[in-house]
Amino acid sequence: MTNAVLYERDGHIATITYNRPEALNAINQELRDDLNACWETFRDDEEAWVAIVTGAGRAFSAGADLRGGARPVGATHWETPSFTSFESGMEIWKPTIAAVNGYCLGFALTLAAACDFVIASERAQFGFPEVRLGIPTIQGAVRMPGRVGWQNAMELLLIGERVDAQRAKEMGLCWKVVPHDDLMDEARALAERLCKSGPLAVRATKEVAWRGQQMAFTEAIRFGETMRKVAGAVEDAREGMAAAREKREPQWSGR
DSSP states (O other): OOSSEEEEEETTEEEEEEOOGGGTTOBOHHHHHHHHHHHHHHHHOTTOOEEEEEESTTEEEOOBOTTOOOOOOSSOTTTSOSOSSTTTTOOOOSOEEEEEOSEEETHHHHHHHHSSEEEEETTOEEEOGGGGGTOOOOHHHHHHHHHHOHHHHHIIIIIOOOEEHHHHHHHTSOSEEEOGGGHHHHHHHHHHHHHTSOHHHHHHHHHHHHHHTTSOHHHHHHHHHHHHHHHHTSHHHHHHHHHHHHTSOOOOOOO
């Protein structure tokens, strides 16, 4: 890894930071590689329970670096892996928070939409400018209708104009809009609230919520009940019940 993306963990909370502020955190190959490596680190670290992703400087990320720099793909798209990044479907069942501090455009908006929570600075702006360049938006087009509804998705995807934080909240894209200087404190406070829940129960619940949308109702319930049995057999489940009986805060171990 280089320093195009920074990864820090404080207790059970990881912070992933786009770190090309001089280029508005535009995504070149170096940043993309670092970002993927950071998400893999978060996914595989059993002590990391929640991730916050944000940007250095005055942008979350302005999207793809139009100056290029991406490696050519060494195979046809039929053989190229599709799920190598969080944006394109890497499965991470730990909670994720996007703390959007400024421009959040193109592929960066796809990442924000992949997060469980989006907290936006009052200065944030969101958009998919690809159609204004004659390029279709693909992963964003797959994610957005389910995230914000059809007409709001078409506003973002087909018009290609940026929307401000309040409009993004109206759409349902943002969970909360906060004063710019309070953004990271708000994201951290949410992460700490999430850490009060059993981490394995959280991951199981998130996976059931996601996969359940892809299944028929009966199959989703059957899958969920199986997950309940698996998650109910771990140490944290016993600790949670003991803490409730003893009227104390549980001490989660993630095991």
